Amino acid sequence: MPNAMNLSLLDAIESAFQLLSAEPDPLAFDGTELGHGLPTRPIAVNEIRELLLSRSEPALRDTVWAEVIRLVRQGADREQWMLAAAGLMVPGLRSVVGSGTALAREDAAAEAVTEFLSRVSRMDPATERMFPRLLGAARRGALRAQRKSGEAGQMPITRSGDPVGVSSHRPSHPDLALDGLLRNGVISKEERDLIGRTRLENESLIEAARRLGISYHACSRRRSRAERRIAQHFAALGFHSESDMRNRAVWRSPAPGASPVPNEPVAA
Incomplete structure (x- = not known):
């Protein structure tokens, strides 16, 4: 067996x-x-x-x-x-x-x-x-x-293959993108760990839910909330074209007049 x-x-x-x-x-x-x-x-x-x-x-x-x-x-x-x-x-x-x-x-x-x-x-x-x-x-x-x-x-990437949020002129890796989002308060440490493990390290949501001691649905909602805030963060920074993605730094605060993305509670 x-x-x-x-x-x-x-x-x-x-x-x-x-x-x-x-x-x-x-x-x-x-x-x-x-x-x-x-x-x-x-x-x-x-x-x-x-x-x-x-x-x-x-x-x-x-x-x-x-x-x-x-x-x-x-x-x-x-x-x-x-x-x-x-x-x-x-x-x-x-x-x-x-x-x-x-x-x-x-x-x-x-x-x-x-x-x-x-x-x-x-x-x-x-x-x-x-x-x-x-x-x-x-x-x-x-x-x-x-x-x-x-x-x-469908998360946007640059022509060079870099994930959005990491400037193409410096070493990049999805882990660095998540670290940047964590530093700017877009996601919490727990959310960074959840996304990293399930999106980058091939841990399934079932395994993540077991590890965290929560239900599958709660785990899925937790990741979805975090990824929704990431998408909102990029939109607030004005990323509408590939050249924007390549040439603008995304780890600064949103542009003047743009609403900052609230950091939703982590609790399921």
């Missing part, structure tokens, strides 16, 4: 799902309650997933997901059934994550899983067409992460 520290989020969910399904005491549905020609015996959650993948029957799918939602909300093993719900949806979650860098895919997976589980926890077991609604929630989460990733990727 791969080292758990090296697993992606969806791989980790899949591993946990298989453990839930393991003999001699797998987490199982009561086949006598499900109908649709299923075996009238306990049916392990991984077996149900295989049946759903092999039988394209919307009525069966709705019945299974209605039972999942009921067990999540009312069952004795609610946490296990929440994990089982994520495991049952892993094939769908993989389909919505899309392409891109490993870091972008991991952020998209985290948003997709978060949105999916949030919907699971709120959904009424009597809801019709449950599976497409749950998958749609996951897709919206993934798209939100992909938009954020795309916005970050």
Whole structure:
């Protein structure tokens, strides 16, 4: 088995799902309650997933997901059934994550899983067409992460490849740009560390959230607030063309008449 520290989020969910399904005491549905020609015996959650993948029957799918939602909300093993719900949806979650860098895919997976589980926890077991609604929630989460990733990727750079905010006539590195923003009070030390680790050192937002002891959403909001202030800072300095970016120093105060960018609270 791969080292758990090296697993992606969806791989980790899949591993946990298989453990839930393991003999001699797998987490199982009561086949006598499900109908649709299923075996009238306990049916392990991984077996149900295989049946759903092999039988394209919307009525069966709705019945299974209605039972999942009921067990999540009312069952004795609610946490296990929440994990089982994520495991049952892993094939769908993989389909919505899309392409891109490993870091972008991991952020998209985290948003997709978060949105999916949030919907699971709120959904009424009597809801019709449950599976497409749950998958749609996951897709919206993934798209939100992909938009954020795309916005970050559009941070302007000079023709020489220097990040905006570092003069092209001196040695430059994104770390120096962040240091300059920190010195000018645009971002806090904690925000500088968060952006540096997740944008420059390939730490995922999931890992950052664990390290900071906060939720994924709180971590994502914290970084988004900081990056929004950075964009506002550049706009206040009047960077509208590439020549502006190359030739003007950005570590001074905003131009006369421009509003300084407030340093928002760091707390999530």
